[in-house]
């Protein structure tokens with residue numbers, strides 16, 4: 304599914320959270336968005352998720368205006384959005400049950416998704432009994448179970464320590480390589496953006512806008528994270544962030 308932002312502005316009274324924002328994410332593409340706090344990254348995801356309406360301009364999914372949340376589009380937030388009183392399995396099933404899938408089929412699909420993220424042995428536990436990294440895996444399992452065509456992620460790994468974070472980045476990459484869904488990842492981490500984004504968009508605030516686009520075609524290639532090119536790309540993104548901030 305292709306997501307397009309066409310000349311989109313979002314204003315809250317005097318504040319221009321986004322102004323003249325243009326971005327097209329092709330079907331099956333993985334892009335990363337990076338920028339300082341307040342530059343409109345979350346607003347941009349909420350537009351794509353159908354949770355916020357633009358003040359002007361239009362946001363399209365496969366050419367159709369996004370006017371409400373849709374089944375094909377999953378948003379993963381930093382707090383995972385898990386229901387603490389339900390089991391891991393019930394949380395993984397949740398989206399399917401909301402969509403009125405039969406209990407049996409929902410259970411099968413949810414178990415398969417839990418298997419994929421390595422959580423099948425914990426299906427009967429409550430989210431609270433899981434570590435932060437496992438809770439994040441569960442949030443991912445939920446969107447895998449839904450077979451979402453678009454995965455929107457707002458700082459999904461920021462609560463995790465460095466090593467765990469790399470594991471989860473690997474899982475996100477594997478999942479994307481396998482499913483080739485459309486993916487928009489908002490992150491504060493330069494390395495994460497370079498590891499996961501085929502294109503990296505650098506944003507700046509007041510008004511929120513894109514100030515640089517960096518192509519990163521080697522995403523997904525074996526050994527990329529430890530290559531010279533990876534480090535060079537990180538430097539390029541860092542420079543673009545500094546330049547954007549200075550403007």
Ligand code: ADP
Pocket residue numbers: 315318319320338339340341342343344345346347511
């Ligand atoms: P980011 O995710 O990059 O930190 P946001 O999209 O959350 O940026 O916010 C962009 C700007 O819009 C910020 O200045 C924020 O304070 C403001 N903003 C976001 N949501 C609202 C709201 N519901 N009402 C008023 N201002 C908001």
